[in-house]
Amino acid sequence: MxxxxxxxxxxxxxxxxxxxxxAQPEQPPAPAxxxxxxxxxxEEFRLPNGVxxxxxxDAKLPIVAGRIMVDAGAAxxxxxxxxxxxxxxxxxxxxxxxxxxxxxxxxMERLGAEFGTSASYSYAFATLTATKSAFPRAFALAARxxxxxxxxxxxxxxxxGQNVAQAVQIRSSVEGLADEAFSRAVxxxxxxxxxxxxxxxxxxxRLTRDDVVAWHRTRYSPSNTTVLLVGDVxxxxxxxxxxxxxxxxxxxxxQVPVVRNPAKPVTGTRVILIDRPGSVQSGVTVxxxxxxxxxxxxxxxxxxxxxxxxxxxxxxxxxxxxxxxWTYGAFSxxxxxxxxxxxxxxxxxxxxxxxxxxxxxxxxYRRIVEEPVPxxxxxxxxxxxxxxxxxxVQTVQGLMQRMQSVLLYGLPVDYYASYRERIAALTPQDIxxxxxxxxTPDALTIVVAGDLAQIEAPIRALNLGTxxxxxxxxxxxx
Amino acid sequence: xxxxxxxxxxxxxxxxxxxAQPQAGTExxxxxxxxxxxxxxxxxxxxxxxxxxxxxxxxWYNVGSKHEQPGRTGFAHLFEHMMFKGSRNVGDGQHFGLxxxxxxxxxxxxxxxTSWDRTNYFEQVPSNQLELALWLEADRMGTLLxxxxxxxxENQREVVKNERRQGVDNQPYGTWxxxxxxxxxxxxxxxxxxxxxxMEDLSAATLDDVATFFRTYYAxxxxxxxxxxxxxxxxxxxxxxxxxxxIARGPAPPPLRSMALPPRMGEGRREVVQDPxxxxxxxxxxxxxxxxxxxxxxxxxxxxxxxxxxxGGLYEALVRRQQIATGVGSFNFGLVDGADAMFIxxxxxxxxxxxxxxxALMAELDNLAAHVTQAALDRARAQARFGFINGLQNxxxxxGRADVLAMGxxxxxxxxxxxxxxxxxxxxxxxxxxxxxxxxxxxxxxxVLVYVPAPQPSTPGDR
Numbered sequence: 047m048x049x050x051x052x053x054x055x056x057x058x059x060x061x062x063x064x065x066x067x068x069a070q071p072e073q074p075p076a077p078a079x080x081x082x083x084x085x086x087x088x089e090e091f092r093l094p095n096g097v098x099x100x101x102x103x104d105a106k107l108p109i110v111a112g113r114i115m116v117d118a119g120a121a122x123x124x125x126x127x128x129x130x131x132x133x134x135x136x137x138x139x140x141x142x143x144x145x146x147x148x149x150x151x152x153x154m155e156r157l158g159a160e161f162g163t164s165a166s167y168s169y170a171f172a173t174l175t176a177t178k179s180a181f182p183r184a185f186a187l188a189a190r191x192x193x194x195x196x197x198x199x200x201x202x203x204x205x206x207g208q209n210v211a212q213a214v215q216i217r218s219s220v221e222g223l224a225d226e227a228f229s230r231a232v233x234x235x236x237x238x239x240x241x242x243x244x245x246x247x248x249x250x251x252r253l254t255r256d257d258v259v260a261w262h263r264t265r266y267s268p269s270n271t272t273v274l275l276v277g278d279v280x281x282x283x284x285x286x287x288x289x290x291x292x293x294x295x296x297x298x299x300x301q302v303p304v305v306r307n308p309a310k311p312v313t314g315t316r317v318i319l320i321d322r323p324g325s326v327q328s329g330v331t332v333x334x335x336x337x338x339x340x341x342x343x344x345x346x347x348x349x350x351x352x353x354x355x356x357x358x359x360x361x362x363x364x365x366x367x368x369x370x371x372w373t374y375g376a377f378s379x380x381x382x383x384x385x386x387x388x389x390x391x392x393x394x395x396x397x398x399x400x401x402x403x404x405x406x407x408x409x410x411y412r413r414i415v416e417e418p419v420p421x422x423x424x425x426x427x428x429x430x431x432x433x434x435x436x437x438x439v440q441t442v443q444g445l446m447q448r449m450q451s452v453l454l455y456g457l458p459v460d461y462y463a464s465y466r467e468r469i470a471a472l473t474p475q476d477i478x479x480x481x482x483x484x485x486t487p488d489a490l491t492i493v494v495a496g497d498l499a500q501i502e503a504p505i506r507a508l509n510l511g512t513x514x515x516x517x518x519x520x521x522x523x524x
Numbered sequence: 525x526x527x528x529x530x531x532x533x534x535x536x537x538x539x540x541x542x543x544a545q546p547q548a549g550t551e552x553x554x555x556x557x558x559x560x561x562x563x564x565x566x567x568x569x570x571x572x573x574x575x576x577x578x579x580x581x582x583x584w585y586n587v588g589s590k591h592e593q594p595g596r597t598g599f600a601h602l603f604e605h606m607m608f609k610g611s612r613n614v615g616d617g618q619h620f621g622l623x624x625x626x627x628x629x630x631x632x633x634x635x636x637x638t639s640w641d642r643t644n645y646f647e648q649v650p651s652n653q654l655e656l657a658l659w660l661e662a663d664r665m666g667t668l669l670x671x672x673x674x675x676x677x678e679n680q681r682e683v684v685k686n687e688r689r690q691g692v693d694n695q696p697y698g699t700w701x702x703x704x705x706x707x708x709x710x711x712x713x714x715x716x717x718x719x720x721x722x723m724e725d726l727s728a729a730t731l732d733d734v735a736t737f738f739r740t741y742y743a744x745x746x747x748x749x750x751x752x753x754x755x756x757x758x759x760x761x762x763x764x765x766x767x768x769x770x771i772a773r774g775p776a777p778p779p780l781r782s783m784a785l786p787p788r789m790g791e792g793r794r795e796v797v798q799d800p801x802x803x804x805x806x807x808x809x810x811x812x813x814x815x816x817x818x819x820x821x822x823x824x825x826x827x828x829x830x831x832x833x834x835x836g837g838l839y840e841a842l843v844r845r846q847q848i849a850t851g852v853g854s855f856n857f858g859l860v861d862g863a864d865a866m867f868i869x870x871x872x873x874x875x876x877x878x879x880x881x882x883x884a885l886m887a888e889l890d891n892l893a894a895h896v897t898q899a900a901l902d903r904a905r906a907q908a909r910f911g912f913i914n915g916l917q918n919x920x921x922x923x924g925r926a927d928v929l930a931m932g933x934x935x936x937x938x939x940x941x942x943x944x945x946x947x948x949x950x951x952x953x954x955x956x957x958x959x960x961x962x963x964x965x966x967x968x969x970x971x972v973l974v975y976v977p978a979p980q981p982s983t984p985g986d987r
Contacts, residue, residue, distance in 0.1 A: 073613075074622055078655070082577065155903040155906065200847075207850065357630040358630035359620040396686055425625075434629045
């Protein structure tokens with residue numbers, strides 16, 4: 047790994063230096079000397095059929111996590127087939143030429159392996175965690191589900207029904223309603239990120255088994271597949287495990303198109319309301335379209351997000367929860383995907399204070415643009431991101447999650463070797479710059495799902511911008 | 525002190541083709557520890573694991589919602605919130621602030637949780653910040669009441685009410701736990717009421733209640749402190765003495781009300797719940813089960829793993845074959861005293877008939893023994909072994925090593941309880957599971973909640 051820079055060492059050694067210098071009878075104890083930490087090493091190789099294999103060795107416990115990732119995510123599907131990539135991914139483990147879905151699951155459970163298949167915007171996957179001794183056999187079976195799924199008709203019907211039920215279920219909560227409407231509002235109608243990856247009830251019902259079979263045939267190939275192995279596994283073991291399994295896969299190479307997710311141009315703040323009669327809380331989301339994971343502004347925006355709503359002690363939660371008691375929690379989220387993303391503040395708030403909560407969220411959004419962030423506040427936020435990195439990758443699943451973004455969004459595999467240094471280097475000027483360049487406090491998208499009989503008039507009275515009322519499908523009704 | 529000890533099988537990399545009878549994993553993990561009790565009664569457990577430079581501090585107070593008085597339900601949890609509002613040397617909000625700046629994540633690394641049986645507080649920090657975590661825990665254990673104000677109580681009362689709205693009142697099926705426990709445990713039994721409490725009782729809590737509760741239960745002699753991870757035990761002992769040594773022992777907490785219950789309810793119960801938040805029917809079935817301190821506890825846990833497995837008969841019948849359910853689950857709460865509760869849950873499709881779903885599930889319940897086979901038990905054991913090792917990857921946080929050591933000490937008077945669990949699982953037999961099905965999953969010991977999507981309280985668009 048890279049040696050820590052002086053800035054990083056100074057930051058980590060200071061640790062709790064951000065404490066206020068109030069007249070306390072007793073000051074918190076100073077940190078001891080920092081103990082060394084090494085980012086787990088990464089190796090990679092390519093199998094003869096084109097599959098890329100990335101190995102992160104971390105042998106603290108006899109456990110291995112693996113994910114077979116195919117560049118065939120929901121971002122590639124047309125709007126009228128919304129939900130197809132996820133449905134196909136969900137069905138990978140529903141049958142093989144010689145095994146039923148039940149037999150696949152039974153074998154995985156017999157091995158004590160945690161196993162599942164699905165897809166997201168960015169990719170389709172089979173994911174697996176098992177003890178070291180059980181892992182190779184479980185991996186061989188997982189690889190087969192990616193290479194030769196049979197999609198039995200009865201299983202297609204079952205999983206289609208489940209995904210419809212899930213899509214309906216998500217719209218039964220105010221949080222789910224607000225999330226879906228927000229994405230629809232900030233992206234252009236054709237953008238895949240304007241739609242949830244799991245589809246909507248109508249599009250899911252239109253899909254056929256033939257669609258699934260065709261999607262797998264035309265989108266899954268060794269040429270767009272990466273295997274990520276994390277934990278108690280060496281590169282040599284990884285080569286042995288993958289060569290006779292996923293390495294034997296032969297399918298035509300796939301050209302993966304470049305997908306764009308243009309944000310809708312915004313000129314002023316737009317308020318979108320969704321009725322959920324009788325709701326005792328409202329789901330509020332405030333924000334704008336954001337950036338991709340590989341964007342040069344990512345680290346600066348991450349620092350800004352951490353100050354604004356990155357934890358309990360960040361501005362948003364301290365305001366809405368600790369000062370006002372309006373909510374159980376309020377946080378920000380910088381969702382950075384391939385080439386685009388979202389930046390949101392969100393909270394579930396008591397119905398009769400919804401307008402006040404929206405006003406405070408907008409005020410905090412504006413404040414971080416208009417007022418410089420005090421250096422000690424930024425230092426505390428940055429120290430949290432830096433200091434918690436070892437904890438965040440202590441499990442093989444946590445490490446796999448971190449590495450996956452690097453692979454999906456085309457960054458160098460040694461990305462995390464300098465990750466903490468890059469965050470530690472952030473300055474108040476960086477935050478001010480990203481706030482000025484990227485944040486649009488006068489052109490926000492605000493979505494509120496709740497009991498409109500109680501909240502609509504007070505929200506309109508805030509005069510934040512244009513107000514629309516949508517139904518759960520995203521159609522404007524007023 | 526010993527490091528974690530791994531018992532690895534010999535044939536880890538035996539090529540698949542040569543393994544005639546491939547076995548599930550056989551790895552195990554032992555957690556080494558030393559313990560001591562301070563003169564003030566604080567029990568302290570130390571576990572060294574230097575593989576990641578993090579240290580975890582985890583305090584379990586032996587008080588949960590089962591200790592609450594009638595009319596004050598939800599108080600143990602409300603009190604837990606007050607523990608984050610500052611003490612003599614720690615300002616309101618500073619607990620999280622100092623720990624976050626030290627490199628701990630809120631939620632995962634820093635939290636407090638309240639259950640029926642205990643309340644815990646934990647923080648995982650970079651190991652050079654161990655003393656900060658100990659100082660914060662000691663300050664609130666020693667001096668919480670000095671800075672208590674009506675405003676702080678009022679603020680957290682509102683936060684907890686919002687927690688209840690978000691998790692219970694505004695969520696599909698959000699009320700199932702409290703309805704279930706109210707049926708499984710009779711009126712007046714300490715497990716009868718929900719941990720989150722009722723809105724009325726939360727409104728009634730006073731500052732005096734907070735002070736009395738603190739003096740009664742938050743004393744060193746009613747707590748277990750675990751320090752785990754990248755630590756030096758001698759140094760940790762010095763720090764513990766420095767920060768906790770002077771906190772006065774409290775009076776012995778009053779004995780619990782009787783937790784004893786007949787093993788079976790004696791008659792089944794059924795309730796239909798009209799749920800305006802739900803879009804699809806769901807059936808929740810609960811049974812009174814042997815509690816965590818009972819020798820049958822491992823069998824209860826393995827039985828629920830068998831019944832909830834995706835390879836299991838219930839899933840096969842209801843989800844795959846009949847396609848009447850979108851999912852089936854089974855688990856138990858692990859309640860400690862008197863009786864535990866185990867559950868089977870089936871989710872229906874939007875627009876489908878609750879009656880058909882219930883009938884299909886009940887037909888399977890009448891035939892449960894057929895689903896409980898030796899092969900299913902063996903699979904459940906393999907899953908439990910994986911889950912055990914998987915959970916111990918974390919030093920602190922939910923279910924990490926510090927947490928299981930503290931649980932062993934608090935519930936079983938033995939921090940090493942965790943190290944016996946895989947062997948205990950190996951001793952469970954098919955006959956044990958079948959006896960549980962026969963004796964505990966009968967119709968006279970079961971509660972059935974039928975959740976039916978209800979019309980919304982007013983028509984969308986009406987003003």
